[in-house]
Amino acid sequence: MKQPSSHIKTLQIDGQDVGANQDETILEVARENGIYIPTLCEIEGLSPHGGCRLCLVEVKGVNKLLPACVTHVQEGMEVFTNSPRLQEYRRTILELIFSEGNHICAVCVVNGRCDLQALATKLGMTHVSVPYLYPRRSVDASHDRFALDRNRCILCTRCVRVCDEIEGAHTWDVSGRGVQAHVVTDLNTPWGDSDTCTSCGKCVNVCPTGALFEKGKAVAEMSKKRGFLPYLTQMREKRSK
Amino acid sequence: MMIEELHKIAAVERDEDNRFQHHIHVCMETACIASRSDHVKQALTEAAAGKPCRVKGVGCMGLCSAGPLVKVEPEGVLYQGVTPEDATEIVAKLGDSPVSRLECDTETPFFKRQTKIVLENSGLIDPERIENYIAADGYLALHTALNTMTPAEVIAQIAKSGLRGRGGAGFSTGLKWTTVAKSQGERKFVICNADEGDPGAFMDRSVLEGDPHAVLEGMAIAAYAVGASQGYVYVRAEYPLAVERLKLAIRQAKKLGLLGENICGTTFSFNVDIRLGAGAFVCGEETALIASIEGKRGQPRPRPPFPAEYGLWGYPTLINNVETYANVAPIIRKGADWFSAIGTEKSKGTKVFALTGQVVNTGLIEVPMGITLREIVFDIGGGIPEGRKFKAVQTGGPGGGCIPDEYLDMPVDYESLLKIGSFMGSGGMIVMDETSNMVEIAQYFMEFSKTESCGKCVPCRVGTAQMYELLDKVVKCEATMDDLLLLERLCDVVKNTSLCGLGQGAPNPVLSTLRYFRHEYLARIQEGNRETAFVSH
Amino acid sequence: MSKVRFATVWLDGCSGCHMSFLDMDERLIELAELVDVVYSPLVDPKQFPDSVDVTLVEGAVSSDEDLEKIRHIREHTQYLIALGDCSVTGNVPSMRNPFKVDEVMNRAYIENATVQPQIPNVSVPTLLPRVRPVHTVVKVDVYVPGCPPSADTIYYVLTTLLRGEVPDLSSRTRFGV
Ligand SMILES: Cc1cc2nc3c(=O)[nH]c(=O)nc-3n(C[C@H](O)[C@H](O)[C@H](O)COP(=O)(O)O)c2cc1C
Ligand code: SF4
Ligand code: SF4
Ligand code: SF4
Ligand code: FES
Numbered sequence: 001m002k003q004p005s006s007h008i009k010t011l012q013i014d015g016q017d018v019g020a021n022q023d024e025t026i027l028e029v030a031r032e033n034g035i036y037i038p039t040l041c042e043i044e045g046l047s048p049h050g051g052c053r054l055c056l057v058e059v060k061g062v063n064k065l066l067p068a069c070v071t072h073v074q075e076g077m078e079v080f081t082n083s084p085r086l087q088e089y090r091r092t093i094l095e096l097i098f099s100e101g102n103h104i105c106a107v108c109v110v111n112g113r114c115d116l117q118a119l120a121t122k123l124g125m126t127h128v129s130v131p132y133l134y135p136r137r138s139v140d141a142s143h144d145r146f147a148l149d150r151n152r153c154i155l156c157t158r159c160v161r162v163c164d165e166i167e168g169a170h171t172w173d174v175s176g177r178g179v180q181a182h183v184v185t186d187l188n189t190p191w192g193d194s195d196t197c198t199s200c201g202k203c204v205n206v207c208p209t210g211a212l213f214e215k216g217k218a219v220a221e222m223s224k225k226r227g228f229l230p231y232l233t234q235m236r237e238k239r240s241k
Numbered sequence: 242m243m244i245e246e247l248h249k250i251a252a253v254e255r256d257e258d259n260r261f262q263h264h265i266h267v268c269m270e271t272a273c274i275a276s277r278s279d280h281v282k283q284a285l286t287e288a289a290a291g292k293p294c295r296v297k298g299v300g301c302m303g304l305c306s307a308g309p310l311v312k313v314e315p316e317g318v319l320y321q322g323v324t325p326e327d328a329t330e331i332v333a334k335l336g337d338s339p340v341s342r343l344e345c346d347t348e349t350p351f352f353k354r355q356t357k358i359v360l361e362n363s364g365l366i367d368p369e370r371i372e373n374y375i376a377a378d379g380y381l382a383l384h385t386a387l388n389t390m391t392p393a394e395v396i397a398q399i400a401k402s403g404l405r406g407r408g409g410a411g412f413s414t415g416l417k418w419t420t421v422a423k424s425q426g427e428r429k430f431v432i433c434n435a436d437e438g439d440p441g442a443f444m445d446r447s448v449l450e451g452d453p454h455a456v457l458e459g460m461a462i463a464a465y466a467v468g469a470s471q472g473y474v475y476v477r478a479e480y481p482l483a484v485e486r487l488k489l490a491i492r493q494a495k496k497l498g499l500l501g502e503n504i505c506g507t508t509f510s511f512n513v514d515i516r517l518g519a520g521a522f523v524c525g526e527e528t529a530l531i532a533s534i535e536g537k538r539g540q541p542r543p544r545p546p547f548p549a550e551y552g553l554w555g556y557p558t559l560i561n562n563v564e565t566y567a568n569v570a571p572i573i574r575k576g577a578d579w580f581s582a583i584g585t586e587k588s589k590g591t592k593v594f595a596l597t598g599q600v601v602n603t604g605l606i607e608v609p610m611g612i613t614l615r616e617i618v619f620d621i622g623g624g625i626p627e628g629r630k631f632k633a634v635q636t637g638g639p640g641g642g643c644i645p646d647e648y649l650d651m652p653v654d655y656e657s658l659l660k661i662g663s664f665m666g667s668g669g670m671i672v673m674d675e676t677s678n679m680v681e682i683a684q685y686f687m688e689f690s691k692t693e694s695c696g697k698c699v700p701c702r703v704g705t706a707q708m709y710e711l712l713d714k715v716v717k718c719e720a721t722m723d724d725l726l727l728l729e730r731l732c733d734v735v736k737n738t739s740l741c742g743l744g745q746g747a748p749n750p751v752l753s754t755l756r757y758f759r760h761e762y763l764a765r766i767q768e769g770n771r772e773t774a775f776v777s778h
Numbered sequence: 779m780s781k782v783r784f785a786t787v788w789l790d791g792c793s794g795c796h797m798s799f800l801d802m803d804e805r806l807i808e809l810a811e812l813v814d815v816v817y818s819p820l821v822d823p824k825q826f827p828d829s830v831d832v833t834l835v836e837g838a839v840s841s842d843e844d845l846e847k848i849r850h851i852r853e854h855t856q857y858l859i860a861l862g863d864c865s866v867t868g869n870v871p872s873m874r875n876p877f878k879v880d881e882v883m884n885r886a887y888i889e890n891a892t893v894q895p896q897i898p899n900v901s902v903p904t905l906l907p908r909v910r911p912v913h914t915v916v917k918v919d920v921y922v923p924g925c926p927p928s929a930d931t932i933y934y935v936l937t938t939l940l941r942g943e944v945p946d947l948s949s950r951t952r953f954g955v
Contacts, residue, residue: 127913134908154699
């Protein structure tokens with residue numbers, strides 16, 4: 001028989017004593033305890049990605065910053081989620097994201113409902129202090145119902161993961177390296193020609209920005225419906241038990 | 242394969258060798274072949290026909306810049322820059338006075354100051370003949386390990402030797418093996434990292450081309466120690482010759498029962514397969530490499546879990562560098578104490594470097610840890626050509642740093658290099674003289690990091706592109722002091738928030754040149770200040 | 779105490795931020811008690827005065843004229859406030875930035891023109907290669923994002939500054955409002 005007590009870890013987050021299951025991440029425990037850690041690539045119900053780096057936290061005795069979304073709790077850990085240094089790093093990372101694409105919120109379908117835009121406000125990013133790169137990126141509007149505007153894509157890979165892990169189609173993937181990296185459908189063929197896409201719309205709904213949207217939506221009209229994700233994962237977990 | 246058989250193969254091979262009065266070794270590695278050593282070998286073979294002389298292709302003899310290299314044994318005469326037309330003369334003069342016009346002095350520090358463990362067979366044996374390796378005590382260590390040592394004893398030897406990973410970070414090899422050995426898993430894997438993507442580096446390629454069995458033997462011993470039965474060599478497709486030799490070596494070892502099922506008559510089985518990388522630098526990072534073998538996009542994932550616990554297809558996996566494996570058999574054969582007597586307190590053994598740049602002797606060198614940079618650059622390297630002044634030496638590849646002359650007397654070991662803002666890395670060593678501009682050097686490395694970034698994490702993906710643009714402004718005398726501040730701020734963010742070593746190391750060339758050659762940045766900024774547009778960010 | 783010398787300027791923007799400013803309605807009268815509007819598209823003077831305490835800048839820097847103007851203004855202003863997304867981020871005007879000026883001009887005046895296709899070149903300022911947010915050209919003291927920032931936000935910013943405090947905008951406005 002397993003001994004339940006050894007599965008419970010106690011730790012401190014921002015000075016607050018908290019208890020956690022040993023298989024939980026710092027992020028999960030923080031959320032359960034109402035402690036906010038900013039996230040962007042992470043979305044409940046999909047595997048963690050660890051790419052946006054906004055959830056980095058400090059852990060006493062560890063000289064590297066650790067991503068809360070993938071780091072598991074340990075007994076006696078002392079976690080700090082919001083030091084001035086972390087705030088500064090997060091703002092710069094956000095600025096880098098904004099500088100990398102072409103984000104014109106005023107004319108964006110998700111204006112007012114965008115995870116990235118909301119984070120910029122929440123983390124106090126007043127302006128972008130790194131030079132804008134103004135890349136020339138393509139739009140794919142070949143699908144009947146949806147469209148992809150790569151100008152607003154932040155490469156969080158939520159679309160890739162939901163399509164692979166939940167829908168099982170693996171229509172999306174990432175192609176290219178560095179700032180040239182971009183999402184593609186099938187073997188880099190137009191989305192509308194995709195043999196694998198089931199048109200379920202899951203990617204559109206998990207996309208944190210206005211990169212993926214429903215056609216026919218005007219500025220600020222698109223809102224994302226994410227309720228399906230925790231529901232589906234929960235149902236599947238039950239079934240596999 | 243029993244020990245007697247092994248000895249017999251060695252004896253036959255030696256007898257065969259002894260039938261010849263002279264042996265002519267022709268380097269048959271990529272660098273010398275590029276200067277037509279294959280034609281030289283052909284011509285020499287024709288010229289030597291019917292004479293008591295045997296011509297054989299061997300691995301690197303070190304002084305790549307002087308290739309094609311040819312060595313005559315037992316006299317130990319080394320010829321440089323040999324052409325096919327020289328063949329008849331060389332053969333004719335065998336046993337007589339050497340062809341002085343081609344002779345290369347081997348009494349110089351370049352040859353005398355080296356200590357060879359990893360490259361002990363390089364230039365001596367024919368990498369395409371397993372018998373030649375066996376005659377040089379090859380596979381003796383594997384035999385000893387399998388028949389006289391427990392896996393724990395093997396690991397204890399490696400741990401005691403103080404061997405540390407040669408792929409970059411210098412993690413204790415013994416500790417890594419212990420972790421994999423302790424990890425629970427239905428299967429375990431052993432991987433050899435031969436991705437070698439640093440610009441200017443060719444140590445691993447040389448080892449694979451010149452002595453592939455040394456790597457296979459090391460892997461087999463490792464597999465025995467950690468309990469793995471399958472190995473992979475992940476090698477970049479740009480190394481066709483290394484791949485060919487490896488394939489051949491695997492076939493030969495299997496045929497002799499030194500790989501495959503029931504090795505050396507024991508219950509231990511171990512197979513090795515080759516996986517080709519498509520030339521992405523990041524695929525040298527262990528988790529990206531594993532993803533690539535699994536057929537996925539080659540990009541790193543956060544660690545922990547480390548491959549030792551959760552590696553290839555989720556199984557415990559040992560991943561070591563080519564040079565690390567090449568050290569294993571000598572350690573088992575000669576003992577941990579022999580090995581740990583070489584080097585410094587914390588960095589044991591030798592390190593192979595690819596010495597390049599503004600230095601007289603460029604090529605492949607193996608030196609004991611703790612040797613000074615001055616000895617490498619000025620003694621072994623022969624100093625800077627045309628009497629120019631030394632400026633800096635770059636180690637650690639795109640994640641390393643530029644070291645100025647004030648540190649020339651510092652010992653070369655993992656800790657010392659780290660302390661002065663550089664990094665051991667896998668063994669690239671680029672010497673720069675007074676004509677080099679350090680801002681341009683920093684920009685060169687940043688361009689490399691920017692194009693090789695996998696794009697997974699924001700700070701590395703965008704940060705390297707931004708830093709590159711800022712460096713470009715400095716180079717073009719268009720930058721302001723605010724740009725310099727921004728550059729330093731981005732270095733800090735990218736170094737501390739990137740996911741893998743590529744991003745974490747990418748700012749190092751900038752940071753180290755800012756630390757030691759800041760005036761070169763300032764000069765370019767001041768030059769541009771005549772046009773005094775106020776630009777702030 | 780003398781009144782605060784106050785100016786507003788309009789670079790490459792749509793005038794929406796100025797409309798929003800006017801939307802302060804009766805609060806403008808209250809502000810008029812505290813400030814002198816010494817320069818603005820909304821008042822007469824044609825010359826930017828020598829010393830101004832606070833200037834609101836609407837719009838991005840898109841042409842050589844904008845560039846000259848904003849540099850001059852910066853030199854003669856104590857507090858420069860970037861008002862609205864165009865001045866803070868480049869916003870809609872910057873949508874031309876991934877393209878070259880020639881391409882943009884051709885598209886606008888030749889390819890899409892139904893009558894008299896020609897690129898205007900007399901008495902119009904020359905476009906810069908790229909539209910730039912104000913802070914990339916001169917130092918900005920306060921950033922007020924929004925497209926446009928609401929009248930309430932502008933009122934809050936001005937009254938806070940007039941009290942000698944630094945406005946905190948995090949919960950009041952955002953990009954693209
Ligand atoms: C960007 C990057 C590239 C790397 N490239 C190599 C490489 O080409 N060869 C190598 O052996 N290790 C490389 N490494 C280090 C590996 O991740 C790993 O640490 C190493 O293979 C472990 O072997 P060792 O312990 O024998 O050094 C690289 C690491 C990073 C972050
Ligand atoms: S995706 Fe979000 S941040 Fe980007 S333009 Fe649209 S609203 Fe703005
Ligand atoms: S399209 Fe959307 S979900 Fe997909 S990577 Fe881009 S931002 Fe993320
Ligand atoms: S640091 Fe660079 S190479 Fe490493 S994961 Fe991030 S983007 Fe990829
Ligand atoms: S949320 Fe953890 S890295 Fe993106």
